[in-house]
Amino acid sequence: MSVNILTVRGVERRFDATLALQATDLDVAENDFITILGPSGCGKSTLLRIVAGLDQPTAGEVQLDGRRISGPGADRGMVFQSYTLFPWLTVLDNVCFGLRERGLPRAQQLDIAHGFLAKVGLKGFANHYPKQLSGGMQQRTALARALANDPRMLLMDEPFGALDHQTRELMQELLLGIWEAERKTVLFVTHDIDEAVFMGSRVVVMSARPGRIKLDRVVPLAHPRHYSIKTTAAFTELKAALTEAVRTEVLAAQAQSA
Amino acid sequence: MKPLVPVAPGARIALGVSFFVLFVAVWSAATFSGFVNPLFLADPWAMVKSGYTLLAEMGFAGDVGMTVWRVLGGFVIAAVLALPLGVLMGAYKPIEAFFEPFVSFARYLPASAFIPLLILWAGIGEAQKLAVIFIGSFFQLVLMIAVTVGNTRRDLVEAAYTLGVSDRGLIRRVLIPGAAPEIAETLRMVLGWAWTYVIVAELIGASSGIGHMITDSQALLATDQIIFGIIVIGLIGLVSDLMFKAANRSFFPWAQLGR
Numbered sequence: 001m002s003v004n005i006l007t008v009r010g011v012e013r014r015f016d017a018t019l020a021l022q023a024t025d026l027d028v029a030e031n032d033f034i035t036i037l038g039p040s041g042c043g044k045s046t047l048l049r050i051v052a053g054l055d056q057p058t059a060g061e062v063q064l065d066g067r068r069i070s071g072p073g074a075d076r077g078m079v080f081q082s083y084t085l086f087p088w089l090t091v092l093d094n095v096c097f098g099l100r101e102r103g104l105p106r107a108q109q110l111d112i113a114h115g116f117l118a119k120v121g122l123k124g125f126a127n128h129y130p131k132q133l134s135g136g137m138q139q140r141t142a143l144a145r146a147l148a149n150d151p152r153m154l155l156m157d158e159p160f161g162a163l164d165h166q167t168r169e170l171m172q173e174l175l176l177g178i179w180e181a182e183r184k185t186v187l188f189v190t191h192d193i194d195e196a197v198f199m200g201s202r203v204v205v206m207s208a209r210p211g212r213i214k215l216d217r218v219v220p221l222a223h224p225r226h227y228s229i230k231t232t233a234a235f236t237e238l239k240a241a242l243t244e245a246v247r248t249e250v251l252a253a254q255a256q257s258a
Numbered sequence: 259m260k261p262l263v264p265v266a267p268g269a270r271i272a273l274g275v276s277f278f279v280l281f282v283a284v285w286s287a288a289t290f291s292g293f294v295n296p297l298f299l300a301d302p303w304a305m306v307k308s309g310y311t312l313l314a315e316m317g318f319a320g321d322v323g324m325t326v327w328r329v330l331g332g333f334v335i336a337a338v339l340a341l342p343l344g345v346l347m348g349a350y351k352p353i354e355a356f357f358e359p360f361v362s363f364a365r366y367l368p369a370s371a372f373i374p375l376l377i378l379w380a381g382i383g384e385a386q387k388l389a390v391i392f393i394g395s396f397f398q399l400v401l402m403i404a405v406t407v408g409n410t411r412r413d414l415v416e417a418a419y420t421l422g423v424s425d426r427g428l429i430r431r432v433l434i435p436g437a438a439p440e441i442a443e444t445l446r447m448v449l450g451w452a453w454t455y456v457i458v459a460e461l462i463g464a465s466s467g468i469g470h471m472i473t474d475s476q477a478l479l480a481t482d483q484i485i486f487g488i489i490v491i492g493l494i495g496l497v498s499d500l501m502f503k504a505a506n507r508s509f510f511p512w513a514q515l516g517r
């Protein structure tokens with residue numbers, strides 16, 4: 001077992017009277033790919049946003065490499081569900097954004113940016129503006145932009161949620177391929193069980209509101225993973241168990257709102 | 259016709275021009291037929307002739323130049339001061355809370371009502387004319403720029419923070435470039451308003467400018483000259499508007515995409 005780079009200790013988040021996330025603990029080891037599953041409104045995005053530093057916990061704390069997180073920073077790159085490329089910058093300059101902030105010489109910025117654009121398959125689109133790209137291409141650019149910054153962790157909040165099914169599957173393979181090559185530590189929020197099992201080395205299931213971690217399972221599938229793995233017995237077995245766990249929570253969430 | 263369905267570029271120009279034609283036609287019909295007394299409304303031909311006389315013999319081009327200079331001078335001063343203040347108000351809510359109530363109040367003060375005071379303070383020279391334009395456009399600009407900057411998409415701000423941007427960097431690299439096209443549109447609109455203030459400023463206590471020529475013509479009951487003056491103002495306004503639009507399009511090509 002490798003060292004934990006991220007520790008979440010007793011993190012809780014209240015919005016006025018509502019408890020969105022109840023005292024949660026989570027340890028993330030170096031090179032882990034953790035997928036977080038749960039019904040909508042269970043606080044999984046809240047947890048991710050607290051790790052990103054975009055939201056503050058009302059109790060508990062998050063530590064990255066032993067240092068307490070108090071705000072957002074370049075050490076935690078994030079890919080959002082909404083399209084967040086800067087519309088006034090070309091694809092290339094979007095990927096350079098964080099590098100330029102660090103004061104890297106332009107030649108070096110371009111070097112790194114072109115490298116990552118090639119990795120996400122957008123070599124010929126460097127000079128396009130975001131509005132000229134499809135949704136999938138925009139998210140690939142957002143991924144390149146986050147990776148170019150060389151963060152300690154990659155946080156992904158349903159990054160493929162707005163894409164159509166086929167594009168989403170291609171994006172999963174692309175991200176998995178990049179992870180297998182770069183071995184970034186990833187925290188990935190999704191409500192798609194297939195996605196959670198296919199991508200994750202660990203799957204965490206959260207309960208209905210107030211959210212807490214209800215199940216934490218290691219995915220017993222070897223890397224590199226080919227998409228055909230989705231039809232193997234090991235995959236379907238885990239998927240069935242997770243489906244059951246998530247379903248209970250979705251029903252509980254519906255009972256709450258009824 | 260169906261609601262919101264765009265019109266072809268050629269048809270669009272033809273429709274726009276045809277209203278001008280219709281306008282002149284109605285004007286001609288009313289004046290040439292003798293239906294309207296020339297003392298109240300000159301016919302188009304008399305207007306063109308007196309326009310020629312004004313330009314060729316009475317140095318009207320100099321008046322036009324003066325007026326353009328005043329509008330641009332007052333407007334540029336207002337814009338240069340309004341831009342930083344508006345951006346700061348949009349970005350920092352305490353600064354906005356400090357200035358916004360006063361600016362909202364000042365925005366409704368009619369610039370023309372200040373003319374008697376400004377004549378008292380600054381005389382009837384150029385400073386007074388510039389001050390009228392400044393008062394008329396500064397407060398409007400500040401408020402509209404502050405709102406535009408304050409409306410920056412929050413998810414872009416968050417994305418920038420996760421890429422390691424500092425607060426200053428956020429203003430310089432996200433808030434300003436993101437708001438720039440809309441700020442440019444605001445400038446274009448307020449420049450149009452500045453044109454209405456300059457004429458009012460020139461109607462009182464001026465010895466040159468289009469407004470001054472109009473006041474002089476009123477004393478002579480020269481409606482042909484007054485109408486020529488008004489049309490010149492309209493044409494300059496139209497041309498500057500088109501130039502501004504073209505400039506915005508070439509400065510911010512990304513903002514045109516997907517429209």
